[in-house]
Amino acid sequence: MSAGSSPGPFSPIGIMRSWLRLKPAPDSRPARGSLVAWLILIASVLYFFLPLVATLEYSLRPKPNHLLAYQTALKDPKFFSALAYSFVVGVITIVLSISIILPTAFWVRLRLPRLRSVVEFVTLLPFIIPAVVLVFGLLRIYSAKPIQLVATDLGSTAVLIGAYVVLSFPYMYRAVDTGLAAIDVRTLTEAAQSMGAGWGRILIQVILPNIRAALLAGAFLTLAIVIGEYTIATFLARPAFGPFLSDLGRSAPFEPAAVALISFLLTWLAMILIAIVGRGARTRVQVGGAR
């Protein structure tokens, strides 16, 4: 990086570096572009936080008890049952998604690097195909014989999980692939093979623990998506958190805002957890020279 473009300690990047406990850039003189950077940061923060502040303000409007919306939402038995349902579905989705994506991404990196762009494109398909199209396709296939899954609650939940697994692919694949890029997959695999390990042991005992932070990132992103998903859950008539929020909005004016903020807080807690785990992995540095 040239000296002129290096962010100073008082620039937004410099402050972020100190937050993340990263070393300052080689030349930490205040840069000319510092003011512009600050303006961009302030605009971004406003763009991000203003809707939240507005939602908070709206959720606190009931008088005289400003917390009424929160109390009502938290007292609603459906709140916890819907959240618990979505949470369980989310966890199952994560397990299934990891068990599909991890071996796939591992094998592509190890043996089929040329197919990486193809696999990447396939995992991106949920961004291209709208959720409503996906759910209509699923309903059409699984509402008729021979596989009439949506006829029962369990079957519908299975279809819902299947759809969520597909929705999680873009996030999970990217997270896992980034994690694999950070380790020497080939050499670690070969080292384990020369020790006598088979594929299962290599994946579970060697690869998986070394991409833990990346897997957690993928898992939490998946969880966040599943908790807030509305379209597929509604069409499959599942008692999930997304449809619950929507129903609540029809019958109560302030509660949806309160519930949205609560779910947002939960998502942020998940993100902070990722950051903590990720930092733990990053601080492992070489302590000595080539002694």
Add this chain to the structure above:
Amino acid sequence: MAFLELTNVQKQFAGTAAVIDFNLAIDRGEFVSFLGPSGCGKTTTLRMIAGFERPTSGAITVEGSDITNLPPNRRNVGMVFQSYALFPNMTVAGNIGFGMKVRGKGRAEISKRVDEMLELIHLEGRGSRYPYQLSGGQQQRVALARALAIEPRVLLLDEPLSALDAKIRIALRAEIRAIQRQLGITTVYVTHDQEEALSLSDRVVVMSEGRMEQVGSPFEIYNFPATRFVASFVGTLNLVSAGVVDGPAGRVSIAGQEVTAASPVTPTEPDGSVTVALRPEGLSFRDTVGQNQLRAAVDDVAFLGSVVRVRVRLPGDGAPTLHVDTFNEPHLKPPAIGENVTVSFPREACLPLGQSATPGSSDPPEA
């Protein structure tokens, strides 16, 4: 019968030959090095022994049993990688004991073996550390212990010292050889460092462009290179083109001055000339009667510590230069630049070279 045998092994990658017609028999307990420049096929050959690459044709046997198509995890071959390849999530003890855990050994047995291995590599008491808490040299020793812990039939080392600094490299080199001798394990070592190969090995296989150029003891490889490639790659040889004067008598002419070679000479080039190798340490400025003598002028003098390397130019337009290595003797002044000197050498120091095993190959690339 050889312990490890490679017979007519070939390997092609997308139509490009990486290893051509490789035949080698290695005895039990022998230390063999594959030496050559990048892309010569030495690592590919090692990886075929490990099972990470499958030969396009040919066979690999260990103790008479064919392992050519056996997956790597069923070969019982220990491997040490250039990048250490320690499992970052496991402690030193976890890494060393991994292979035994895979084999279903009991906790007590694993612990005992780990302690033995830690003692062997002089890292006692460091079993609970993680790889990132060790230096490069220590990590490579752990990698060696991990490979040895499973009591492999063959130990393979793929440029294990390349990532380490010079001092550690020399110390670890001696340690590897001592451990190998102590355990008597059959070892194949890949390196592009000729000093490493010569100092460690019972035998050296010099490779170029997928082919074996020469197989022999370090003494043979260094003193009697079979081809121009081996001569150039191993050591610092003077390679000069010489006209054949009397082939059966070994008489050749270097820049118009006749000398006698160590053996009868056969022209190898289309113009009837031959390449002869003159080792710098075989040449001297002493006027010794009965030896070959070449008149020359001093071009350059380089002081290398214990050795003084003098570059001399033979008379005549386009005449070759020669390097002459002399011991640094403080009471003797080195020759001055421009001074006329006589370079003497015994006939044994003048080696006519055969053609390279590799068509089209000449000198190795600069290191």
